[in-house]
Amino acid sequence: MTKVSAKSQKNYLFKLDADQGQIIWESKKLRIIPIENIKELRSGSDARYYRQQFQLSQGYEDRWITIIYLLDGQYKTLHLIASSMDIFQLWDITLRKLHAIRQELMTGPGNEEIRHTVWIKQCWKSAGESNDQRLSFEQVEKLCKRLNINSSQEDLMRLFASADAQHRGYLDFADFQTFVKLLKTRPEIDLLYKKLCSMNDGKLTLSVFECFMRDTQKSSLTQREIESLFVRYSTRTSDGRGTSSTPDLSSLKMSLDGFTAFLLSSDNSAFIGQNGKVHQPMTHPLWDYFISSSHNTYLVGNQLVGSSTIEGYIRALLHSCRSVELDIYDGEHEPVVFHGKTLTSKLSAREVCEAIMKYAFVTSPYPIVISAEIHCSLHQQDMLATIMREVFGDALVCAPIEGKPLSGPLPSPEDLRGRVLLKAKNLYVSESEPIREWDLMLDTESSSAEASASDSEPMREIKEEFRKVKLREVEAVKELKEEFRKARNVFNRVRGRHASPEKSLPRSESKPEQKARMSVALVALLVYTVGVKCRGINKKELYASEHMFSLSETTMNKILKQGADDLIKHNKMHLVRIYPKGTRVSSTNYLPHRYWAAGAQLVAINWQTFDLGYMINHAMFRRNGRAGYVLKPEVLRKTEDPRKSxxxxxxxxxxxxxxxxxxxxxxxxxxxxxxxxxxxxxxxxxxxxxxxxxxxxxxxxxxxxxxxxxxxxxxxxxxxxxxxxxxxxxxxxxxxxxxxxxxxxxxxxxxxxxxxxxxxxxxxxxxxxxxxxxxxxxxxxxxxxxxxxxxxxxxxxxxxxxxxxxxxxxxxxxxxxxxxx
Incomplete structure (x- = not known):
């Protein structure tokens, strides 16, 4: 096949070794990709992004394979063009099936028979040079050394002799399986088994097994479920299958092999909720969940010179990330995504949205929150709104859903299945910006005029209603500001310090400023996730239920240093996003559980950096079927139980x-x-x-x-x-x-x-x-x-x-x- 890179296209002989579980080819040196290291396989139109990057003809598309894998701690890609459709189909089908088998084995414990079969074939293949081979003692000794088995030559010889039942001086495959079984004996399990059996005349009966499950394993299974487990592992035959007859429980006992099989099985998983299903209720308001979140999702390197790529979005979404970040700036023709004031490369905002839409709900059906920082002009903001409407279509939330008005609790993940929400700072309600009604009206009229030619009559009516809602929101904020100004003046007069004429005026009148204007077309997309400036977290500051703000870890640490009580209370009825401080130029991570403990829902991390913070985040969101939403502990949620404050x-x-x-x-x-x-x-x-x-x-x-x-x-x-x-x-x-x-x-x-x-x-x-x-x-x-x-x-x-x-x-x-x- 032809190996394609940015610099060259070269033909190599690629081998797919199913027993060893490897892709092998030789360039300047032997190259190996273990199949279990493959993160994603793309072919045909799914890999079009790369073909277009390399400026190759569409004629190659139906023979193109892209393999994304991890090696030596780094994500790598291998792009191949098969020489014919037959070769492409053979590789594509076979590789996907082998990859699926390996992925199934890597979901946790269990499948022990298949796992053992895969491992023993891998050992057998690597120990000799042919499939019809016979292993001498020297070859077996060499294999054991490669497997780092620390046994003396005498012990290995004894095991070899036991496996060579016909005394032929070599091991065939059946003998080799016996040898491996002897090699993999577990004396520590044997010791545990004998200890349990000593409780009942040397037999592991149902009563002993039930005591073991209740007292040692802390099992919450019912009596019937424990009985079913006992029967399953007590009636196993040598090939791992159960018997067809209904056994008498009183006469059954579990053998050492059955007990070992149970300890290694998914029925004895170390991870609670290993069945991979969503088991938590998904009908609470959004603010009741921890939400898997990414910072600078577009980066795969550091924050100063790293590459911006859609791969960052694809990787995060396929690992059930539910909140991704876009930093949006003016592009030559359309808005672009990159890390501002750095040397990072730029991405088309349209391509990013298309990648998000394609991969958003592959792993989890629950809603995606796009956290956008808008740095582009009014014209390109309008373009961005148009792009999002075109790409996301009906999935984009652009108005309150039925039964979930803005005045009440936020919708639940279940309410928003398959939906995309935009979160960005609304400059018209942000305390950091002066509010000018004429500015808003100008934007509204401009946007309405531009849209009128293409919008249908129902759409124009919807937009007109939404414009009225936004105007009412602006008026309400203006009234609150005026009330605050009056209250402040009364307070100053009481203390004998009258406010100066300049201070008593609204800021827009006392000191004219050039405000960064915001497209109303974009504002119309902010529904349940309206970004606002944090004006403080206390009883005096009121935020609407849809208002959310973002805090850097530095700000968050200062708040926590003063005490978490007010923040925890706020986070029971509002969404808050936390992001890493800007000085983390190498994209390291904080430890997210510090901020989860204060009730913050969207604690964003750098997914491109595999450190302890990433590991803890991964551990958190392995839970609940990898839905990307984990219900917060009860103490961090608003409950109606008045018994405890x-x-x-x-x-x-x-x-x-x-x-x-x-x-x-x-x-x-x-x-x-x-x-x-x-x-x-x-x-x-x-x-x-x-x-x-x-x-x-x-x-x-x-x-x-x-x-x-x-x-x-x-x-x-x-x-x-x-x-x-x-x-x-x-x-x-x-x-x-x-x-x-x-x-x-x-x-x-x-x-x-x-x-x-x-x-x-x-x-x-x-x-x-x-x-x-x-x-x-x-x-x-x-x-x-x-x-x-x-x-x-x-x-x-x-x-x-x-x-x-x-x-x-x-x-x-x-x-x-x-x-x-």
Whole structure:
């Protein structure tokens, strides 16, 4: 196929290895793309954006394949043109099917038989040179070394001899499967199984299993559901299937294989809500939800010289982001999107809107909020409004929906399924700008005149009604301002300091200013998300239910330093957006749970930067079926329950201990070089670090740090501190020397933490597997989860790389429990 880049077009031989799960080609060196690293496949018209970028003929479109993947921590693209339609269809169909299988395996635990089959084929293929191969002991020993299996030659020889039942001196594929089964034995599970069986004459019966589920796993399943699980894993045959007959529960017992299969299954998922379905009610007003939000969505690099691309929007939307940002400036012909006053490249606003519309509801059906900063002229604002109406069509909210007037609560995500909302600052209601009725009238007349030629009679009537609504809103704000001016003068007279004549005049009369005017066509698109300037958060300042403002993290930190009470109360009935400060030029992220804890709904992060802030955001929005909307804790929502006031909730501080027994890990990944090949000569001496992250002190009575006096294992170390607006406690295990295949620790760590208002959803736990001596380097694997979503008891945690992409075979076996301190 022809590999296309901005600089050249060259022909290469591409190979698709299904067993190894790789795309392979050789240019100056061997190149490899693991199929599980592929983020998206585009072909035909879906990849038109790139074909047009390279200025290639439309004749190539029906043979074009674009592969977007992650390698060495970076997003990369591979553009291919197949030499014929037959080759294109063969590659497109096969690659999509293989990718779908890998993606299914990477959704979490479960599918253990398929996962094992994929892994064993991968090992078999890499151990020899042909499909009809026979493995000698030397080849098996070499394979074990590659897998970082730390067994002595004597132990390997013993396992090899046991698998070579016919004493032929080699292993065929069936023998190799036996060898792998022996190699993957789990003595730590065997020990747990025997401990449970000792409770009932050496048998794991239903009563023992039920006690295990209730007391250790903290299961909320019904009696019947537990019985169904017990039957399922007690009647499994050697091939993993169940029996067809109805068993007698009293005579059943669960075998070690059945118990192991249960612990590894999706029925014992570490993540509560692993079924991937939306399980929270979606009928609350928008302000009752945390909303997955992106900052500078158009960037894939840093804020000064990074590239602006529609890829940023596509990636965010496909990961269920529900609020994207546009910074809009005048373009040569139409408005453009880029980061103002920087060297970042520019995008057509129309192309951005088309990408948003195409990918908006692929992952989640719930509404998209476009947060726009408008820096363009009145004429191009009109063009922007036209573009949005043309591209989004009926999906664009340009008037209140039926039953949800502006005077009442905001609509719910369910009310707005499949809809697009525009949020921008309305200069006519923003306190930062003087209001001039003649300015508004001029804009209205101009826009009406321009639109009259093309608008239908019903549309002109709708626009006329909307113009009247906006005028009434302007008049209401003017009256409020006048009342405020009178009240201020009365206050000054009472104190004996009469206001000067100049100060008593409205600002527009005392000091004429040139106001940045705003297109009424654009104002008409602001319905439930009307941007206004924050005039303060207190009882004196009143905001309409549709008014929302944006605060930088710097401003937000100042507010929180003074106390979060007023802000929390405001956020119960208004939307607020938080964004990173401008000095984060390398696009790093703050920790979003600090601002979620104050009730802020749209806490925007830089999705192009894979740091701890990104990881916590990812962990939050894995919840609720990846809908991009997560219901806020009850204490942060407006409820009708009068029994407890907000202050009582937030004065309720409780200390806990998170006890984590780090038991073992399975098949840790080897480090890879920049081409995707494993580094074979690098030893892995893994240890596990567990950290718990809580929102810092912004509530009355919260403790800046809390250390338990309880002892942890002697091999562990503990640190606890409050730093850069975060509270974190960290502990680690000892290291296991040269074993990345099945290291066993069996160490218990105790992490103290404080929880306010019982908001465990805003406490995050991160498990990090590091190489001993390389604590500052790239971790081997990570897993981050909200404590409210972490299932207790014995669980296998799926492990991810630093870009939060799941490893196909790697897991960490732990036992977790939360105890009162």
């Amino acid at each position: 907000d202050k009582e909730h937030f004065h309720h501080h409780k200390q806990y201990n998170l006890d984590v027994t780090v038991i073992s890990a399975q098949q840790l990944p080897r480090p890879k070089d920049a081409t995707g090949r494993e580094i074979m000569d690098k030893h892995v001496d893994p240890y596990v670090e567990v950290s718990i992250h809580t929102p810092d002190k912004c509530y009355p009575g919260s403790s800046s740090s809390f250390l338990s006096t309880s002892s942890a294992s002697s091999a562990s170390s503990i640190t606890s501190h409050v730093h850069a607006h975060r509270s974190v406690t960290t502990m680690r295990t000892s290291s296991v020397k040269n074993n990345g295949f099945n290291p066993v620790w069996q160490e218990t760590l105790r992490l103290p933490f404080e929880c306010v208002g019982d908001m465990r959803d805003l406490v995050f736990v991160r498990f990090t597997i590091q190489r001993d001596g390389e604590s500052d380097g790239e971790p081997i694997a990570v897993y981050c989860v909200s404590l409210g979503s972490l299932a207790m008891g014995y669980r296998h945690l799926p492990l991810h790389d630093s870009q939060v992409s799941q490893y196909l075979f790697s897991t960490l076996f732990v036992r977790c429990s939360v105890q009162d301190a």
